[in-house]
Amino acid sequence: MRVAVVHYWFTGYGGGERVVEALAEMFPQADFYALVASRRGTPPGLRGRRITTSFVNRIPGAKRWHRHFLPLYPFALEQFDLSKYDLVISSESGPAKGVIAPPHACHICYCHTPMRYLWDMYHEYCRGMGPLARAAFSATAHFVRQWDVSTAARVDYFVTNSEYVAARVRKYYRRESTVIHPPVDVSSGYISRNIDDYYLVVSRLVPYKRVDLAIEACNRLGRRLLVVGTGPEFKRLQNLGGPTVEFLGKLDEKPLRECYARARALLFPAEEDFGIVPVEAQSFGRPVIAYGDGGALExxxxxxxxxxxxTASGVFFEAQTTESLSEAILEFEKREASFSPEFIRGHAQRFSKERFKDEFLRFAVNRLTGYRFLVEEASSCSAVAAV
Structure with missing residues (x-):
């Protein structure tokens, strides 16, 4: 069986790239396709594997400013020749499912989310642009949105990373999906008996992550906060932080594990499609104080x-406000001694890479078998009709 895995772009390392790495382990002979791929952005698990890129990859600046080439991606995806494959797996957050699979192939789309800058966060993205950029993006987005909806019909089966995303796929594409949570590295977690007096944020520093709420809440309560991560909001958030807030930037794996293991709790104020960071924190037995919406509910x-x-692994706060998060922190501190690190770490094991590989492989085999049967039946009916 020949397998093709189509990812939107390899320009950084996040949840989407972890899924592709797991797929590479499951299908060691698979071929990989991407609109754009940089050497530094290629996941460690794909190094040495052949990645076919689109013509956009050869345009100067495409690797850095890949989102700016959105109008070219429909055409670029359709240039990938997948005629020799039996199974096509598209990994969608940026555009990927728009490839044209051959009639005999089964196309499974693992949808991390419909493109948020086209759909639910469209107006938020527009607010961050100047007048000319907004006008150009609006015109482009209108047509790409129509194309995005039409390409949902090219997918035989949708898989989503959470019930939250499944609802979005149902709303925008009118398609049902099967939820298979993405793989998280929970094997390296451990329980520390030495907990320090700080709360922790691990995040890219971009507006929608709402790291400002965690900073403002800890300023107000006088609680120590460690912020791990970098991004365009770094300077603004650094200026917002008071004397109890410390910015650590990007950390290597070992010091990051130590931060997780010794934190009182992780603060997670973002509304995420799934959210890998809360699972990572729980793999160290640490509770999570999270905004009560999106993937955190799962x-x-x-x-x-x-x-x-x-028998809990955290506390939810109801509104994305400083007041609501501050109240949740105080509620957590009342019960802090009663949380069970062993229970929390056990809960995190439900999201392991091994579990993902098992669930996805069983899903793919079952759907591929059923799809082949339907294709054979259709071919038989056509042959009978021709006679």
């Missing part, structure tokens, strides 16, 4: 609603 067991502190 990865964190909140205090209350039938769960006491011993």
């Amino acid at each position: 990865t964190v067991i909140g205090l209350g609603a039938g769960a006491d502190a011993a």
Whole structure:
């Protein structure tokens, strides 16, 4: 069986790239395709593997400013010749599912999210642009959005990373999907008996992550906060931080693990499609104080609603405001000693890479078998009709 994996772009390392790495382990003979790929952005698990890129990859600046080439991507994806493959897996957050799979092939789309800058966060993206850029993007987005909807019909089966994203796929594409949570490295987590007096944020420093809420809440309460991550908001957030807030920038794996293991709790104020960071924190037995919406509702067991502190893995706050997060921190501190690191770490194991590989492989084999049967039946009917 010949397998093709189509990813939107390899320009950084995040949840989408972890999924592709897991697929590479599951299908060691698979071929990989991407609109754009940089050497530094290629995941470690794909180094040495052949990646076919589109013509956009040869345009100066494309690797750095890949989102600016959105109008070219529909045409670029359709130039990939996938005629020799039996199974096509598209990894979609940026455009990927628009490839043209051959009639005999089964096309499975693992949708991390419909493109947020075209759909649910479109107006937020526009607000951050100047007048000319906004006008150009609006005109482009209108046509790419139509193309995006039409390409949903090219997919035989959708898989989503959370129920939250499944609802978005249903709304925008009118398609049902199967939820298979993405792989998270939970094997390196451990429980530390030495917990320090700080809260932790691990995040890219971009506006929608709402790191400002964590900073403002810790300023207000006088709590120590460590912020791990970099991004365009770094200077603004640094200026916002008070004397109890420390910015560590990007950390290597070992010091990051130590930060996770010794934190009182992780603060997670973002509304995410899934959210790998809360699962990573829980793999170290640390509770999560999270905004009660999006993927966090599927990865964190909140205090209350039938769960006491011993069978919970965190606390939810209801609104993305400093006040709501501050109240959640105080609520957590009342019950802090009752949380069970062993229970929290055990809960995180539900999101392991091994579990993802098992679930996705069983799904793919079952769907591929069923799809081949349908193709054979259709061919038989056509042959009978011709006679």
